Amino acid sequence: MDQPSRLLLLVDVAELGSFSEAAKRRELDRSVVSKHIARLEQELGVRLLNRSTRSLSLTQAGQAMVQQGRELRDWMYHTQALAENLQQMPSGRLKVSAPGILGRCLGFEAMRRFRQHYPDVQVDLQLEERRVDVIGEGYDLVLRVGDLKDSNLVASPLAPNHLLIGASPAFIERHGEPRDLATLARLPALTFSSQQFQLDYLPYLDDQGREQKLPLNSQVRTSEAEVIKRGVMEGMGIGVLPAFAMYNEVSDGRIVPLMTDLALPEFGVITLLYPHREMPLRTRRFIEILREMVGSPPQWEARIPGFAEMYGKGAGGMGLAS
Helix, strand or coil, X not given: CCHHHHHHHHHHHHHHCXXXXXXXXXXXXXXXXXXXXXXXXXXXXXXXEEECCCCEEECHHHHHHHHHHHHHHHHHHHHHHHHHHCCCCCCEEEEEEECXXXXXXXXXXXXXXXXXXXXXXXXXXXXCCCCCCCCCCCCCEEEEECCCCCCCCEEEEEEECCEEEEECHXXXXXXXXXXXXXXXXXXXXXXXXXXXXXXXXXXXECCCCCEEEEEXXXXXXXXXXXXXXXXXXXXXXEEEEEHHHHHHHHHCCCCEECCCCECCCCCCEEEEEECCCCCCHHHHHHHXXXXXXXXXCCHHHHCCCCHHHHHHCCCCCECCCC
């Protein structure tokens, strides 16, 4: 490993907070990471890290070197992007991250189309609920739903994210179709729950347009949206999911939208995140394919009959009394 590579390794250690985490990212042994940082300190003639049995902290020199390393990382990214953009066809590796169900709904088909057009690009598609470190983990593109906190990233909206309340025809036959919030709140529900986020309520807008939360009668909690959708189709309860997760099942009648006169707020935006505005050609082409697939309005909303008028999106949605 040369000195620039050791400098980039120092950035990983600083951003992740430990040798162990940096070793995991690089798929190295922890002792190897420690050895290279010690070698970098020897080469530069300064101490970069204060080490204790429980923590690491950067010295003043270490802070300066980490800033240099970040600038080197940015320079390398821009150099690679420039080189690829001068070519006729994209090449290299495209690394993409998306939440599980969004990745299954959009990511696979986008990857399939992309590979048809650009077979020289290797695609690494990671489906995971955690918020990845876009720059540190080397992602070219990340799809996210909801609020964004990454001020150092470039964000571009892909599509609105509208919710849908659904149940199976068999469930409605057993329990009846709810007409008010009190009835809806009593019905058994399948809800999303993870370490980072819980959606065990229904966000809705009252008659004054104020956002309210209706607690749901959660009987099944899961971190996998696909489980919620399958449970809804099996008649286990109602489910509240993004429209992109249920549009096929709604269009073929396996899931029926409930309380469509109830006004629901937009549940965040599906957003594309990438490290720099000057992106490689491979990233730009993948985004073009994604946007063509999604369309405006999003193709999943267009395939749900009458969805443009549901949940307050038409001329008059209204809050329903409990």
